[in-house]
Amino acid sequence: xxxxxxxxxxxxxxxxxxxxxxxxxxxxxxxxxxxxxxxxxxxxxxxxxxxxxxxxxxxxxxxxxxxxxxxxxxxxxxxxxxxxxxxxxxxxxxxxxxxxxxxxxxxxxxxxxxxxxxxxxxxxxxxxxxxxxxxxxxxxxxxxxxxxxxxxxxxxxxxxxxxxxxxxxxxxxxxxxxxxxxxxxxxxxxxxxxxxxxx
Amino acid sequence: xxxxxxxxxxxxxxxxxxxxxxxxxxxxxxxxxxxxxxxxxxxxxxxxxxxxxxxxxxxxxxxxxxxxxxxxxxxxxxxxxxxxxxxxxxxxxxxxxxxxxxxxxxxxxxxxxxxxxxxxxxxxxxxxxxxxxxxxxxxxxxxxxxxxxxxxxxxxxxxxxxxxxxxxxxxxxxxxxxxxxxxxxxxxxxxxxxxxxxxxxxxxxxxxxxxxxxxxxxxxxxxxxxxxxxxxxxx
Numbered sequence: 193x194x195x196x197x198x199x200x201x202x203x204x205x206x207x208x209x210x211x212x213x214x215x216x217x218x219x220x221x222x223x224x225x226x227x228x229x230x231x232x233x234x235x236x237x238x239x240x241x242x243x244x245x246x247x248x249x250x251x252x253x254x255x256x257x258x259x260x261x262x263x264x265x266x267x268x269x270x271x272x273x274x275x276x277x278x279x280x281x282x283x284x285x286x287x288x289x290x291x292x293x294x295x296x297x298x299x300x301x302x303x304x305x306x307x308x309x310x311x312x313x314x315x316x317x318x319x320x321x322x323x324x325x326x327x328x329x330x331x332x333x334x335x336x337x338x339x340x341x342x343x344x345x346x347x348x349x350x351x352x353x354x355x356x357x358x359x360x361x362x363x364x365x366x367x368x369x370x371x372x373x374x375x376x377x378x379x380x381x382x383x384x385x386x387x388x389x390x391x
Numbered sequence: 392x393x394x395x396x397x398x399x400x401x402x403x404x405x406x407x408x409x410x411x412x413x414x415x416x417x418x419x420x421x422x423x424x425x426x427x428x429x430x431x432x433x434x435x436x437x438x439x440x441x442x443x444x445x446x447x448x449x450x451x452x453x454x455x456x457x458x459x460x461x462x463x464x465x466x467x468x469x470x471x472x473x474x475x476x477x478x479x480x481x482x483x484x485x486x487x488x489x490x491x492x493x494x495x496x497x498x499x500x501x502x503x504x505x506x507x508x509x510x511x512x513x514x515x516x517x518x519x520x521x522x523x524x525x526x527x528x529x530x531x532x533x534x535x536x537x538x539x540x541x542x543x544x545x546x547x548x549x550x551x552x553x554x555x556x557x558x559x560x561x562x563x564x565x566x567x568x569x570x571x572x573x574x575x576x577x578x579x580x581x582x583x584x585x586x587x588x589x590x591x592x593x594x595x596x597x598x599x600x601x602x603x604x605x606x607x608x609x610x611x612x613x614x615x616x617x618x619x620x621x622x623x624x625x626x
Contacts, residue, residue, distance in 0.1 A: 212399030306475035307393050307434065309618030311625065340434045343465040344472075351468070377429020378457040379436070386462070 200226070252323065254299040254316050256281050264288075264297060271295045273330040277320070277349060279303050279337055287335060295333070298323065303341035304348055310341075312348065324356065331359045338365050392478045393434050396422060404432050404452065405482065406440065409495040413487045416442060416450040431457040435464055435474055435502050448488070463506035469626045470505045475619040477501055477518050483613050484526055493525050497585045504588035512598055513591050519605040520577055521585045528612050530555025530604075532578045537561040542571055549574075551607040573600040 200222060208218035225233055249255065250262035257263070264270060264284075274295025278284045284297050300315040332353050336342035350360045366384030367376055376384075392405040392413075400423035404416045421428045431438045437459040445451040464471050481498055485491055501518045505511070523529050534541045536554030538561050548557045550566025556574055557566060576597050583591075593601070610616075 214398065304622070306472050306619040306622040307479055309621060311622055338430075340465065340471070344468060347466070347468040347471070375426055377425060377431065379430030379433070379460045379462075380425070382460060382462065383430075 249299075253297045254301060254319065255284050255297060269294075272327060274333065275323075275327075275329050275331070276333040276335050278335045279342060279345070283335060283337070293333070295331075300336070300345065303336055303339070303345040305341045306344065315345075324358075329358050331361060334360065334362045392482060394418070394421075394432055399423075402432060403449070406450075407478075407481060407485075407495060407498065408440075409492045410490055412489040412491055413482065413485055414450055415448065415487075416440065416452040417445060418452045421452075428452070428455050429457065430460060431455040433460065434478065435461045435506075437461070437499060437502075459503070461502050461506035463508065464502070467508070469511050469623075470508075472619065472623040472626050473511055473515055474502055474505055476515075476617055476623045479617040479619045480519070480522060480609070480613075483615070483617060484522065491525070493585060494522065497521050497525065500586040500588060509588055513593060514588055516593065516598060516601050516605065517580065517588055517591065519609065520580060520601070523605065523608050523612070524581055525585065526612075528608060529581070530608055532556055532574050535561050542574075544571065547571055547574070549604050549607070551604070551611050567603065569600050569604060570596060573597045573604075577601055577604075 203225070204215070204218045204222045207213055207221050208215055210218075213221070225236070246258050247256055248258075250257040250265055251260050252265045253262060255262045255264065257265075259266075271294050274293075275298055276284075276287060276293055276295055277298050277300060278287065279300055279302060281299055284299060287293050287297075298316070298320050300317070300320075302310060302315050304310060304312065304315070332349070334346040334349055336345045336349075346362055350362070353360045364387065365380075366387055367373065367380065373381070392407050394402045394404040397403050397417075400420045402418045402421040404418050404421075406414045406416055408414060418428055418432055421432055430436070432455065436457060439456040439458060440450075440452060441454040442450040442452050461474075464474050477498060481494065485494060497518070501514060504514055520529075530536065530549075530551055531554050534556065535547075535558040536556055538558060540558050542556070542558065546559060547569060548559065548562035548566040549555060549569040550557055550562065553565060556569070573596065576593060580591070
């Protein structure tokens with residue numbers, strides 16, 4: 193049906209490549225852009241190009257940055273003795289939103305996954321060991337996800353950091369704040385009971 | 392067995408079931424809502440799955456009840472790596488929708504054993520041996536695979552490509568020398584119930600030779616090298 197509108201079909205195909213966008217959503221977005229003013233569409237196109245041209249990764253922590261170093265790495269007020277390791281830049285942002293942590297970060301851009309054949313060489317680990325040589329650390333906070341892949345990564349890193357004499361901590365996990373126990377899944381309850389703490 | 396993210400919040404899950412073998416399921420909103428599936432779709436978990444048929448062969452997962460999350464596997468990297476390897480072997484060797492209740496039991500008991508701090512090297516040997524046996528790939532052990540001579544106490548060789556154990560006159564230079572005691576140990580092991588992983592002791596020679604033998608058998612029957620094998624060898 194869109195064969196007679198090649199430019200529209202092209203846009204739909206490109207939008208359909210975005211994560212979480214199926215063919216129907218792609219068509220809906222394309223129709224939205226068709227109805228939008230030319231200035232709005234130009235602004236969107238320019239924003240996409242500008243972001244692609246300007247945004248890269250911090251040379252130190254591999255968070256997204258528009259300069260050689262990200263805002264966090266450039267901030268002298270951050271506690272450089274503490275390093276938090278996350279899988280993806282979005283995870284870093286989640287921790288930053290909490291305002292509970294004031295150290296530096298290292299973004300791995302993935303996690304170890306035996307089933308997918310993703311090993312240590314596929315992550316930003318050589319860069320992490322290079323940082324360790326230059327930056328003395330007191331504590332490493334492992335904030336990888338609580339999936340099998342995230343746990344595998346945390347185990348691997350914990351072993352290596354302990355061998356280097358660095359204190360290793362892991363994010364706590366259990367019952368979310370404000371939730372009712374009866375609605376929590378069994379696995380989370382099991383973990384919460386196993387990781388209970390004294391009051 | 393594993394899952395891949397699909398779209399904004401959904402997941403496609405690979406399942407291994409006692410009655411229906413390997414299946415793929417679609418878990419709508421599994422990443423967004425923790426209420427419906429929680430952590431039950433994580434690899435190595437044992438769950439009761441409520442599902443209905445959808446379009447094609449994909450099961451539409453409605454609800455899950457977690458029976459065993461095997462959290463012990465998450466505390467030790469070599470065990471986690473071995474569990475991943477075992478799951479991948481089953482994925483590679485068992486056809487989709489083919490019922491294999493004994494292999495299901497084998498995998499469950501193997502994961503339970505590992506999660507409870509079981510010995511990694513022995514567990515791997517037992518799992519590989521029993522898996523090739525249950526799938527019908529077990530090579531000839533106590534007799535020559537070509538002349539069928541039953542071995543007495545004598546030197547023998549092993550070549551999976553030629554069917555298994557070989558007497559010296561049939562073998563020629565092919566395969567590798569293997570101690571008959573190793574072959575005997577493996578044959579006796581096959582008489583023990585496939586669910587049992589405790590109380591096995593293998594000497595170093597047996598472990599080494601059996602490992603080499605099973606690697607040769609698996610390389611013949613696997614469609615490709617398991618991705619998890621490289622990872623396993625690192626830990």
